[in-house]
Amino acid sequence: MDRGLPTTHTRQTIHTRQWAAWAFLTPVTLYLALFYAYPLYRNLDLSLRDYTVRSFVQGDAPFTGLHNYRTVFDDPAFAPALLHTVVFTAVCLAFQYAIGLALAVFFNQHFRLSATLRALFLVPWLLPLIVSASTWSWLLNSDSGLVNALLSTVGIDPVNWLTSPTWSLTSVIIANIWIGIPFNLVVLHSGLQSIPAGLYEAAALDGAGAWRRFWSITFPLLRPVSAITLLLGLVYTLKVFDIIWIMTKGGPAGASTTLATWSYQLGFGNLLPAFGPGAAVGNLLVVAALAFGLVYARVQRKQALS
Numbered sequence: 001m002d003r004g005l006p007t008t009h010t011r012q013t014i015h016t017r018q019w020a021a022w023a024f025l026t027p028v029t030l031y032l033a034l035f036y037a038y039p040l041y042r043n044l045d046l047s048l049r050d051y052t053v054r055s056f057v058q059g060d061a062p063f064t065g066l067h068n069y070r071t072v073f074d075d076p077a078f079a080p081a082l083l084h085t086v087v088f089t090a091v092c093l094a095f096q097y098a099i100g101l102a103l104a105v106f107f108n109q110h111f112r113l114s115a116t117l118r119a120l121f122l123v124p125w126l127l128p129l130i131v132s133a134s135t136w137s138w139l140l141n142s143d144s145g146l147v148n149a150l151l152s153t154v155g156i157d158p159v160n161w162l163t164s165p166t167w168s169l170t171s172v173i174i175a176n177i178w179i180g181i182p183f184n185l186v187v188l189h190s191g192l193q194s195i196p197a198g199l200y201e202a203a204a205l206d207g208a209g210a211w212r213r214f215w216s217i218t219f220p221l222l223r224p225v226s227a228i229t230l231l232l233g234l235v236y237t238l239k240v241f242d243i244i245w246i247m248t249k250g251g252p253a254g255a256s257t258t259l260a261t262w263s264y265q266l267g268f269g270n271l272l273p274a275f276g277p278g279a280a281v282g283n284l285l286v287v288a289a290l291a292f293g294l295v296y297a298r299v300q301r302k303q304a305l306s
Helices: 008-047 053-058 067-074 078-107 114-120 129-139 146-153 168-193 197-205 210-221 223-238 242-247 259-268 275-305
Strands: none
Touching: 008 275, 067 078, 067 275, 078 114, 078 168, 078 223, 078 259, 129 146, 129 168, 129 242, 168 223, 168 242, 197 210, 210 223, 223 275, 242 259, 259 275
């Protein structure tokens, strides 16, 4: 018998394993198809047709191509919403990462009660967003909020955090930073655990101080973890809706409206919903997140080959 050819039993074993692999993949494939692929397809279809309430139910909306996208770009609200989205995302990412990294380095010292205190920092991340947003709405209330009460004790006039066009975007940024810090803390602290302690000991013997060890060892070796942390934070922050809607509803006068809240307002916030333009704005967010994901994948591939 030629030992180079697979036997019938071997072929049956291979087919059995292949069917078993497909059986394990089926639930995941169905989940991705139902809850990711189909909603994305429906959103794309919405953005390319002139949907009304009647046509949304009956499914006979006429095809309009890129008309909804042109409507969005020509809308006077688009530029402010885009600017607010960029500011909101950039400021939140910068502060969440910086504070999360500082706390991760602090808790990496393994002092007494460090694990307990680190667990307490997870509370904002574990709370439902509606609870967190409602809490910050109460804290920043103009009349009875705790923040204004504390400001009054040092002689500072009350601030209309949620009802002033000057401060509303700052208010939702503060709340979102508070919510996102625990995620950065957990991921960055896990990354710090993978850095060999011997590197710090060798650097200390060479006379390197704390700052020198951080910039020469911690920060460079933490770069891959930092990249994925910032990417995930970016994707999450781009689509933040709950916090802004509960605290300010995008107001006053659109001062805290982002693309995410504007998409909801177009599609569901009016008596005559604009399903097509609302879906178009949502697709712009999807494209932005996808673009940053592709950039990250390209950078990672170049680093792996270098």
